[in-house]
Amino acid sequence: MPSxxxxxxxxxxxxxxxxxxxxxxxxxxAARVLLLEAGGExxxxxxxxxxxxxxxxxxxxxxxxxxxxxxxxGRTFYWPRxxxxxGSSSTNVMIYARGQREDYDGWRDECGATGWGFEDVQPYxxxxxxxxxxxxxxxxxxxxxxxxxxPYTHELSHAWVQAALAWGLPRVGDISGASxxxxxxxxxxxxxxxxxxxxxxxxxxxxxxxxxxxxxxxLATRVVMEGARATGVAYLRDGAEHVVRAEREVLLxxxxxxxxxxxxxxxxxxxxxxxxxxxDAAMVLPGVGKNLQDHVLAPVVWETRDSSDVIxxxxxxxxxxxxxxxxxxxxxxxxxxxxAYLSVTPGVSRPDVQMTGGPTxxxxxxxxxxxxxxxxxNATALQPRSRGQLTLASADPRDHPLIDPxxxxxxxxxxxxxxxxxxxxxxxxxxxxxxxxxxxYLPASGNLAALDxxxxxxxxxxxxxxxxxxxxxxxxxxxxxxxxxxxLRVRGVAGLRVVDASxxxxxxxxxxxxxxxxxxxxxxxxxxxxxxxxx
Numbered sequence: 001m002p003s004x005x006x007x008x009x010x011x012x013x014x015x016x017x018x019x020x021x022x023x024x025x026x027x028x029x030a031a032r033v034l035l036l037e038a039g040g041e042x043x044x045x046x047x048x049x050x051x052x053x054x055x056x057x058x059x060x061x062x063x064x065x066x067x068x069x070x071x072x073x074g075r076t077f078y079w080p081r082x083x084x085x086x087g088s089s090s091t092n093v094m095i096y097a098r099g100q101r102e103d104y105d106g107w108r109d110e111c112g113a114t115g116w117g118f119e120d121v122q123p124y125x126x127x128x129x130x131x132x133x134x135x136x137x138x139x140x141x142x143x144x145x146x147x148x149x150x151p152y153t154h155e156l157s158h159a160w161v162q163a164a165l166a167w168g169l170p171r172v173g174d175i176s177g178a179s180x181x182x183x184x185x186x187x188x189x190x191x192x193x194x195x196x197x198x199x200x201x202x203x204x205x206x207x208x209x210x211x212x213x214x215x216x217x218x219l220a221t222r223v224v225m226e227g228a229r230a231t232g233v234a235y236l237r238d239g240a241e242h243v244v245r246a247e248r249e250v251l252l253x254x255x256x257x258x259x260x261x262x263x264x265x266x267x268x269x270x271x272x273x274x275x276x277x278x279x280d281a282a283m284v285l286p287g288v289g290k291n292l293q294d295h296v297l298a299p300v301v302w303e304t305r306d307s308s309d310v311i312x313x314x315x316x317x318x319x320x321x322x323x324x325x326x327x328x329x330x331x332x333x334x335x336x337x338x339x340a341y342l343s344v345t346p347g348v349s350r351p352d353v354q355m356t357g358g359p360t361x362x363x364x365x366x367x368x369x370x371x372x373x374x375x376x377x378n379a380t381a382l383q384p385r386s387r388g389q390l391t392l393a394s395a396d397p398r399d400h401p402l403i404d405p406x407x408x409x410x411x412x413x414x415x416x417x418x419x420x421x422x423x424x425x426x427x428x429x430x431x432x433x434x435x436x437x438x439x440x441y442l443p444a445s446g447n448l449a450a451l452d453x454x455x456x457x458x459x460x461x462x463x464x465x466x467x468x469x470x471x472x473x474x475x476x477x478x479x480x481x482x483x484x485x486x487x488l489r490v491r492g493v494a495g496l497r498v499v500d501a502s503x504x505x506x507x508x509x510x511x512x513x514x515x516x517x518x519x520x521x522x523x524x525x526x527x528x529x530x531x532x533x534x535x
Contacts, residue, residue, distance in 0.1 A: 007034040007213070009527075010233045010246040011253055012220045012262065015087020016513055017500040017520035018253035019198035020128075022214070023144075023206040024524035032211050034244055035203075036218040036235055038258075039083035042090050048194045049323060050150075050334040051315055056080075056091045065257060065400055072408035073461045079403060080468065081257060085216065086197035088255070092468060092513055094188040094195060094334045095356070096147045098125055099508030099515055101178045102350060111505035112478030114486045115532065116522075118178065123533035124521040125514065128201075131187070134174055137535075144201040145517060146191035150337065151328040153185055154359040156307055156375050156436055157337035161185060163433035164340055164355075167426055175339055176514070181351055183340035189513065190334075193327025198517065218242075220258075221397040223250055223266035223496060225282045230496035236397070249495050249527065252474075253520070256502040257390060260289040260473040261401045263483075264392050268493065277395040283492045287481040288474065292388035293507040294405045295354075295467035297378035298417045298460040300424045300448070301361060301370070301441040309373035310335060310360045335360050338377075341510075344419035353420040354380040354510060355427075374441055377428070379420030380467055382509040385410035390473050405470065408461055417464075418456045425449060469512045474502035487526050488519075499523040 009025055011018050014037035022035045044061050046052030057080050058064055065079035082088035101118040108117035122138075129140035132148040139147075164183035165171055172182035189196050206212050217237055224232035224243060232245040252259040263269055267282030269289065274281045308314055314330035323331035337358035341351035357377035361370050388406035393399045408414050425448045428437060440448050443459045451459075474483040474490075483490065484503050490496040501516045508515050525532060 005244045007032045007244060007246055008248045009033045009251060010244055011035045011251045012233060013037065013087065013252065013254035013258060013500065014085050014199075014203065014214065015082060015253060015255055015500070016089045016198050016516040017523075019086065019089075019201070019203040020517055020520035021251055021253060021499060021524055022212060023202035024521070025527065026206050026209045026212045028528065029209070029211055033213070035212065035214045036220055036233065037085055037214070037216045038219040039085065040216050042085040042197065042199050044084065047084075047090050047197070049331045050094060050188065050190060050193070050195055051310065051331045053091065053093060053334065054311070061091060063257070063400075065403055067403045067405060070405070070407050072406075073464070077405070077407065077466055079466055079470070081255060085203065086199040088468065089189070089197040089513060090195070090199065093336050094190055095336055095339070095511045096176055096187045096189050096514055097510035098176045098178075099510040100180070100350065103506065103508045107476070107505055111476070112482070112486070113476045113505060114478075116476070116486060119535050120532065121518055121522065122535050124518045127533060128517050128521050133187070138174070138177065144205070145189060145198075146196040146201065147187050148190055149185070150188055150190070150332055150334065151193045152330060152332040153337050154310060154333065156304065156359040156433070157185065159433040159436060160338045160357070160375070160377065160427070163430035164427050166430040169340055169342060172341070176510075179350075180341045182342070183338070186334070186336060186339045186356075188334050190332070193323060193332035219397060220254070220262055221265065223252075223262065223268075225266060228283060228492060229494040246495065249497060251527070252496070252498045253500045255500050256292070256470040256473050257401060257403065259498050259500055259502045260390055261392065261397070263288050263474070263490070265395065265397055268490065273391055277392050279395055283490070285483055285491060287483045289390040290481065291472040291475045291505070292390055292405050292470060293384060293386075293472045294407070295380045295382070295384065295469040295507065296407060296417075296464040297356070297380055297467050298421055298464045299376050299378045299442060300421060300428065301374050301376045302428060302437040303370075303439055303441050304359075304373045304375050304436050305438050307359070307373065307436050310358070312360070312371065312373055333358070342423065344423055345416065351509065352382050352416055353423065354382050355420070355424060356380065370441055375437065377424045379417055379424050381413050381416040381420065384413045384507065386413050407464070414457050414460060417460045418453050421456045421460065469507060471501045471504040471507045471512060474498045475505040476503040477505050488523050497523065497527070
């Protein structure tokens with residue numbers, strides 16, 4: 001298809017992965033790179049202040065997705081995803097975590113993702129990172145992604161860690177270590193108390209390069225196919241459709257929702273879905289949109305006394321000025337200040353639950369805010385067994401796809417959450433935290449310890465929210481269900497790769513932002529033909 005513009009690489013999506021690719025690929029001055037982003041510039045004033053993250057939900061920088069009705073929960077779930085430069089790295093909770101060694105060895109050994117075992121991916125975590133406390137060999141100190149201990153942590157978060165130790169958990173010094181177990185404070189992707197997105201880390205420094213073009217407000221509508229080869233991208237901008245050609249490759253970095261949606265719109269997906277929406281098949285790949293996995297947060301919330309709430313009490317004009325001048329104070333809080341990894345399943349030594357929370361109504365599935373001082377601790381089943389799917393609602397690229405994570409359809413996910421909630425409740429009864437807690441807010445019970453398994457399971461289904469960690473809809477591997485091979489090339493299609501969280505065949509046991517950056521770092525070497533980094 002003729003076009004007046006020609007690039008070597010066209011990247012769709014300027015999020016956690018796309019910004020990395022744009023930066024790394026333009027290190028070669030001969031490589032002409034176009035980066036397309038459906039959202040706008042990252043100028044929303046609430047992006048930089050960590051405590052402003054809640055104000056980004058349902059805003060112009062949010063795709064504002066909603067799942068279809070979840071039969072096991074009896075409701076839909078709100079899915080925030082970043083629609084701006086930086087993608088969800090500009091709107092997330094900023095926790096830096098890598099998952100567990102076993103996650104990546106499982107990709108290699110169980111999914112056929114050769115070259116993606118822990119020893120293979122560890123060097124890319126290190127290359128990306130600039131950590132203000134941890135150093136080599138496990139952590140990086142010279143990478144573009146700033147990772148730091150928060151300059152502000154609330155007294156209740158410190159008290160929770162002490163209570164977790166009293167309950168029996170060990171203290172963990174490196175919460176993003178290869179196999180973390182125990183309780184500690186989270187590290188965040190911030191610099192001097194300010195959010196440090198992939199725009200800050202990767203894209204902004206690269207904007208000075210003449211070989212990089214960035215276009216915002218550009219909604220990709222299809223990958224242009226010539227036979228079994230991807231040759232460009234069509235996109236809507238300013239009310240008109242434009243087409244650009246990619247001489248080398250098209251790289252999809254739209255994330256777990258947009259990448260499979262764009263593949264299907266381009267005729268790459270299951271034959272049944274393509275036929276239903278009148279889309280000519282360019283390559284039949286039944287796995288597109290399948291294998292959807294996500295973490296959920298099941299909260300326990302207490303009303304507090306003799307302390308303060310970050311949102312209710314501390315986000316004042318005076319504290320805003322303090323943050324503006326110093327980067328410190330409550331506006332530097334990401335709310336999820338404390339964390340633990342532990343096993344709650346008898347006979348299982350590997351951590352299967354993550355606890356995350358802090359001194360406010362954190363998450364509550366977006367349903368309500370108490371309006372009074374509270375402390376929240378969430379339980380998350382780290383290796384969920386439930387699998388969902390994403391499919392097209394229509395052939396119109398402006399329509400949101402149908403998102404069905406099928407939460408709680410595997411009974412073991414609910415059982416793990418129930419055991420996790422019991423551990424959360426047990427820690428809440430320990431000093432020095434207990435002296436700050438009054439009555440439970442959720443579950444609304446006078447005696448949390450007396451709740452039976454059925455009551456806790458019902459609470460989890462009613463009040464859980466997404467942990468913002470969806471993965472898997474363009475899974476990497478060597479089986480028939482895989483969408484991309486271990487070099488992230490779309491199977492059967494030349495000149496097309498997917499580089500984002502959708503290629504993860506199974507969900508990492510932790511937050512997914514750092515693993516997504518790692519994938520893009522490694523992909524940049526694969527694309528350029530550079531030998532893999534060695535531990």
